[in-house]
Amino acid sequence: MMDDLRELYQEVILDHGKHPRNFRHPDDANREAKGENPMCGDRFMVYLTLKDGVVDDVAFQGRGCAISTASASMMTELVHGKTAAEAEKLFHAFHELCTQDEPDIPEGVDDETMEKLMVMSGVRQFPVRVKCATLAWHAMNAALHGEASASSDQF
Amino acid sequence: MSDAILNQAYDVQRVREDFPILARSVHARKGKPGKPLVYLDSGASAQKPRQVIQAMTRFLEEDYSNIHRGVHFLSQTATDQFEAVRAKVARFLNAPNDRCIVFTRSSTEAINLVASSYGRTFLNEGDEVILSIMEHHANIVPWQLLQAEKKIVIKVVPCDEDGVLDMDAYRGLLSDRTKLVAITHCSNVLGTVTPAKTIAKLAHERGVPVLFDGSQAVVHGMVDVQDIDADFYVFTAHKLYGPTGLGVLYGKYDLLKKMPPYQGGGDMIESVTFEGTTFKAPPSRFEAGTPPITEVIGLGAAIDYVEALGRDAIAAHEHDLLQYATQQLSQVEGLRIVGTAPGKGPIISFALEGVHPHDVGTIVDQYGVAVRVGRHCAEPLAERFGVGPTVRASFGLYNTREEADALVQSLQAVKEFFGA
Numbered sequence: 001m002m003d004d005l006r007e008l009y010q011e012v013i014l015d016h017g018k019h020p021r022n023f024r025h026p027d028d029a030n031r032e033a034k035g036e037n038p039m040c041g042d043r044f045m046v047y048l049t050l051k052d053g054v055v056d057d058v059a060f061q062g063r064g065c066a067i068s069t070a071s072a073s074m075m076t077e078l079v080h081g082k083t084a085a086e087a088e089k090l091f092h093a094f095h096e097l098c099t100q101d102e103p104d105i106p107e108g109v110d111d112e113t114m115e116k117l118m119v120m121s122g123v124r125q126f127p128v129r130v131k132c133a134t135l136a137w138h139a140m141n142a143a144l145h146g147e148a149s150a151s152s153d154q155f
Numbered sequence: 156m157s158d159a160i161l162n163q164a165y166d167v168q169r170v171r172e173d174f175p176i177l178a179r180s181v182h183a184r185k186g187k188p189g190k191p192l193v194y195l196d197s198g199a200s201a202q203k204p205r206q207v208i209q210a211m212t213r214f215l216e217e218d219y220s221n222i223h224r225g226v227h228f229l230s231q232t233a234t235d236q237f238e239a240v241r242a243k244v245a246r247f248l249n250a251p252n253d254r255c256i257v258f259t260r261s262s263t264e265a266i267n268l269v270a271s272s273y274g275r276t277f278l279n280e281g282d283e284v285i286l287s288i289m290e291h292h293a294n295i296v297p298w299q300l301l302q303a304e305k306k307i308v309i310k311v312v313p314c315d316e317d318g319v320l321d322m323d324a325y326r327g328l329l330s331d332r333t334k335l336v337a338i339t340h341c342s343n344v345l346g347t348v349t350p351a352k353t354i355a356k357l358a359h360e361r362g363v364p365v366l367f368d369g370s371q372a373v374v375h376g377m378v379d380v381q382d383i384d385a386d387f388y389v390f391t392a393h394k395l396y397g398p399t400g401l402g403v404l405y406g407k408y409d410l411l412k413k414m415p416p417y418q419g420g421g422d423m424i425e426s427v428t429f430e431g432t433t434f435k436a437p438p439s440r441f442e443a444g445t446p447p448i449t450e451v452i453g454l455g456a457a458i459d460y461v462e463a464l465g466r467d468a469i470a471a472h473e474h475d476l477l478q479y480a481t482q483q484l485s486q487v488e489g490l491r492i493v494g495t496a497p498g499k500g501p502i503i504s505f506a507l508e509g510v511h512p513h514d515v516g517t518i519v520d521q522y523g524v525a526v527r528v529g530r531h532c533a534e535p536l537a538e539r540f541g542v543g544p545t546v547r548a549s550f551g552l553y554n555t556r557e558e559a560d561a562l563v564q565s566l567q568a569v570k571e572f573f574g575a
Contacts, residue, residue, distance in 0.1 A: 002521065004521070005517075005518060005521050005572075008517070009514075009518075009572060014572075014573065014574075018573075039529055040512070040513050040528065040529045040530070040544050041529070041530050041534070041537065041543055041544050042513075042544075063543065064511065065511035065512075065513035065514045066510070066511055066514045066573070067513070067514065069511075126517060128517075129513070129517060132513060
């Protein structure tokens with residue numbers, strides 16, 4: 001039982017939750033989307049700076065629980081420098097990891113990235129928290145597609 | 156009667172035996188035993204005693220039929236039992252008679268009924284409805300729908316830092332434009348009990364009717380709608396140890412009588428032709444379609460149950476729990492209780508510094524402790540106190556001091572986890 005908790009709240013997650021990376025609003029961001037979880041009021045803005053189809057900068061702001069904040073923070077690190085297509089692929093891979101016992105991972109995600117994505121997969125044991133983990137990822141994906149917002153109602 | 160005398164008579168361990176679910180554990184895994192359930196979420200929905208479960212089962216097995224229709228034996232039996240509960244609810248609220256009691260699906264539907272039927276008929280553009288900052292969404296959104304349709308104006312009574320309703324502000328908001336006041340009798344987040352009698356008196360001086368949302372209040376103490384002089388009073392069965400799917404609207408008969416139907420259908424009409432239909436008198440006028448018959452029987456058993464324990468005795472027990480839990484929680488470093496009004500109900504909302512309520516909820520759950528986390532369907536209030544979402548522990552007639560201790564211990568574990 002407590003093992004599941006340790007799996008969910010790994011040190012790296014607690015660290016990202018407390019000290020989120022890229023927690024800022026870049027001046028040159030050219031895409032942004034809001035991610036909202038109406039159940040708990042968690043709300044993030046995800047900012048992307050797309051240059052020639054590449055995520056040149058990615059950052060976020062807002063408030064949320066340890067899980068949603070850590071996931072947002074780790075998302076920024078993983079997506080940075082990727083092409084829009086690669087970033088979208090990561091979103092799908094992450095979504096699969098958080099929701100499926102036998103995840104169907106898209107091809108072309110390297111091992112190191114997979115390992116980082118896997119950190120959050122403990123959330124599968126806590127179904128009500130999956131929306132926390134995927135919130136910023138949904139917002140990032142919405143921003144990629146030029147949409148203004150993503151609500152966890154629709155996840 | 157002093158609390159001590161009452162508490163001696165109140166045997167909580169025996170009370171707990173009436174609630175089968177309280178004996179279970181949670182999170183048992185592959186041979187590992189689970190944790191005993193510590194249910195501190197009665198404010199969201201209360202557990203049901205065997206007496207309620209059995210009354211519903213017995214009714215379904217022996218006496219079930221549709222009501223108000225058949226000439227056959229069972230229909231008459233079921234109708235008699237159903238209507239007996241209406242009379243029981245009237246006594247429970249000290250309503251003048253059972254014609255003032257309308258069965259609905261929920262408190263929410265009861266408020267929607269008033270907003271839709273009374274509001275659309277008697278409220279016009281520019282008329283004002285006074286709510287309070289501590290309303291549940293169920294007592295906000297129906298008025299906003301009316302606002303969109305009729306261009307009424309919504310005024311909001313604030314509260315102070317303790318969560319006490321600002322009565323001076325309320326007096327100031329009452330005006331010739333005020334056409335209705337709709338305020339909670341007990342906040343589901345802060346536990347604040349509002350001065351219903353004074354609220355009604357001040358409104359009545361201007362001829363303004365008042366609706367009280369009693370969803371929490373009826374559970375934790377005596378409610379006398381005639382003493383308060385409520386024009387409308389709503390509550391729900393499932394928070395009162397009864398079944399889901401059933402709410403109650405009390406309305407003064409003179410008001411109900413001049414209100415048009417809320418929904419159309421069977422059981423609410425006198426005669427139907429395609430040229431026109433005439434409606435029955437209240438309460439039937441507002442009870443279109445087959446009602447939740449078995450649930451009404453369950454509510455009757457729930458009322459019997461709390462009355463047998465004694466509503467004063469329950470209130471005294473819950474007050475003891477509230478004081479004890481407040482004292483214990485106050486010793487947790489970094490914990491801030493939101494809602495400290497004198498005479499509040501046994502509901503404690505709090506924030507733990509440095510840890511989001513969702514994380515608190517997930518971790519204490521692993522220790523068997525069930526609490527509510529979030530904004531508790533009262534988003535404006537969460538903003539008012541600047542804390543965003545909170546953790547809420549709500550106590551019922553079956554909770555114990557040991558369960559309050561279990562909550563505190565699990566919070567210590569949360570703090571260790573987060574180094575908070």
